[in-house]
Amino acid sequence: MTALDAVSVYTPAFRAPLEDLAAPLGLTDVQVRLFRRFHGLDQVRFDPERSLVELLRAAVDELTALHGNEHRVRYVVHGRAMPVVAPYPHNPLHDLCRELGLGHALAFTVTQQSCASGLLAVELAGRLLAADPADDALALVLTGEKAFTRDARLLPGTSLFGEGSAACLVSADGPRDRLLSYVCAQRGEFDTEFGEQSDGFQREYRPALAEVVRRAVAEAGLALDDLDLVLPHNVNVVTWQRLCLLLDFPVRRVLLSNVAENGHLFCADAFVNYRTAGERGLLREGGHYLVATVGAGAGATFSAMVFQH
Incomplete structure (x- = not known):
């Protein structure tokens, strides 16, 4: 049974109040008030100094259960909403895997379900582990991306996107979650x-x-x-x-x-x-x-x- 063995999260300290986002996103005063009073939004987190690799790395660095178990990680799956996040031939996920000593793992991204792709990544990781011949195999599921364009920062009339990341160590038969x-x-x-x-x-x-x-x-x-x-x-x-x-x-x-x-x-x-x-x-x-x-x-x-x- 698929289980979350450990979860770590990184959320940037910098928060932009809605009023500061009005000009760059082209929001009127009425739209700002709507987001705050009706939708319950107040501020949005960003980390302008970190690249996507650094954003994901910040969450992985807090995943202490991974330390010493890198050799057991057979799969690295990035659940992502945006289909494209870097110009060809750059591949942030593969760059991160090399940094982490996970170059041996099968690494891929799922984007087909937009913001639901994070749950899809967990489910796929569980299916891969269930079929893996190694009893102690693990998967690393990553989520998080940069809000790098207006379309990536605004869902008109509904929500505002921010930046943060998470790393989950998934097993086929863990004791909890x-x-x-x-x-x-x-x-x-x-x-x-x-x-x-x-x-x-x-x-x-x-x-x-x-x-x-x-x-x-x-x-x-x-x-x-x-x-x-x-x-x-x-x-x-x-x-x-x-x-x-x-x-x-x-x-x-x-x-x-x-x-x-x-x-x-x-x-x-x-x-x-x-x-x-x-x-x-x-x-x-x-x-x-x-x-x-x-x-x-x-x-x-x-x-x-x-x-x-």
């Missing part, structure tokens, strides 16, 4: 340019996400009331308030504080929220939690995972 279910629904009819959202997508967004949440919980053999916590994607607060009404689930059990503090950190949201939950003692031994996210770009992907801590 064991993956009980994974449900993914892909909706190709919502294929749009990045940042554009159709009326149909907006209409179907919450019902589609609610459906994968219910299915993931059922496939884990649980009921919604059995969940101690939901770790959301940090797109905005109002989306989760309305989703909780639809699910009849208490919003107090959804960790939403990082929306205002960080902005939407692409595929890293789930793992940043995991760290926050651990720091606050919200994850109890043997308890269950759900991770949910949506990716929009080449179609829409609605994903949810249930873990036992």
Whole structure:
């Protein structure tokens, strides 16, 4: 059973208030107020001094469980929202693997599900490890990317993207944070340019996400009331308030504080929220939690995972 053996996170210390982003992103005063008062966003994290390799390396450096186990890592998977992040022939992931002494590992990137690609990376890592002949094989899953263009920093009327990264050491049969279910629904009819959202997508967004949440919980053999916590994607607060009404689930059990503090950190949201939950003692031994996210770009992907801590 796929398990998260260790998770580490890097979030930059620099935070830009929404007002400082108005001019570079072309936001009006009304749009800034909408993001703050309605969507619950306040500031966005950035690290302008670090490259993508350095951003990812900052999370890996805190992954102490990796130290001394580099030889066991057979796969390195980068879950990423943006399809292109560097000009040819540069490959930030391969550069990082060489720096870390992981040149022997099979390294690749998944971007097909946009911001849901981080969960896809965990699921793929688990499947690869289950088929690997080495009983002690590990996978390193990375998330995080640079908000390097206007389109990569703004989801109009919905959210603002920031920078941060996470590194997860995944095993095929770890003792805790064991993956009980994974449900993914892909909706190709919502294929749009990045940042554009159709009326149909907006209409179907919450019902589609609610459906994968219910299915993931059922496939884990649980009921919604059995969940101690939901770790959301940090797109905005109002989306989760309305989703909780639809699910009849208490919003107090959804960790939403990082929306205002960080902005939407692409595929890293789930793992940043995991760290926050651990720091606050919200994850109890043997308890269950759900991770949910949506990716929009080449179609829409609605994903949810249930873990036992």
